Amino acid sequence: MNNRMRELREAQGWSQGELAERLEVSRQTINALETGKYDPSLPLAFRIARLFGQPIESLFIPED
Amino acid sequence: MTRLATRYWQSLSPALRRYYRASVAPCLVFTGLVVLHEWAARSGQSAPLRAAFALGPVLAMAWMFTAYLRFLGDCDELERRIELGALAWAAGIVLHAAIGALLLLDAGVVAWSARHVAAWLCLLLLASYALVRGWLHRRYA
Helix, strand or coil: CEECHHHHHHHHCCCHHHHHHHHCCCHHHHHHHHCCCCCCCHHHHHHHHHHHCCCHHHHEECCC | CHHHHHHHHHHCCHHHHHHHHHHHHHHHHHHHHHHHHHHHHHCCCCHHHHHHHHHHHHHHHHHHHHHHHHHHHHCCHHHHHHHHHHHHHHHHHHHHHHHHHHHHHHCCCCCCCHHHHHHHHHHHHHHHHHHHHHHHHHHCC
16 A cells, blocks of 8 residues: 655654654654555554544555 | 664664563563572472472563563554564464474484473574564564
8 A cells, every 4th residue: 555654744844753753653663654564554544644634545545 | 882772772662662671670580590490400409499499480481471461562553563473473383393393202203302392492482583573573674
């Protein structure tokens, strides 16, 4: 699954570490999410969407 | 060296840092109790005393395992996936090795001592857990 996390994080001027702190996850998790190596659970996906103020479907884009 | 250790420590998640801090005391107690067990086993103590000293380190391990279970509850979902994956692989590898050893002993093909088999299985468990955990961390890095 593709996502717009890196783009939105950089737009906010946050480092991966800062985003990790805000979401209460490890920096490794943020990196794995941004590089598409790991897809988040539904609760984490909702937390990310809420933090960026975006609808979940505009953040996570399924690969066809 | 100190800078490298500091950078490594800062790269860890808060849950993992808490776990490492919480496991220092049980590790020290475990080491002390193993030394006491060695002394009791070699100095001709009574069987109940030797049994007590032999099982002491197991209690320290249980203390450490409690800290590990707390870490599993505290960590984030990717860390938990990595830990559970490593535990599952390690358990599977050791189960296969234990059954293989049991059947080989039963068939009379090998004549290993129970002490050596138990020690090797413990080592295999720890080594396979560490290797798979490292591999999974690299995979998600």
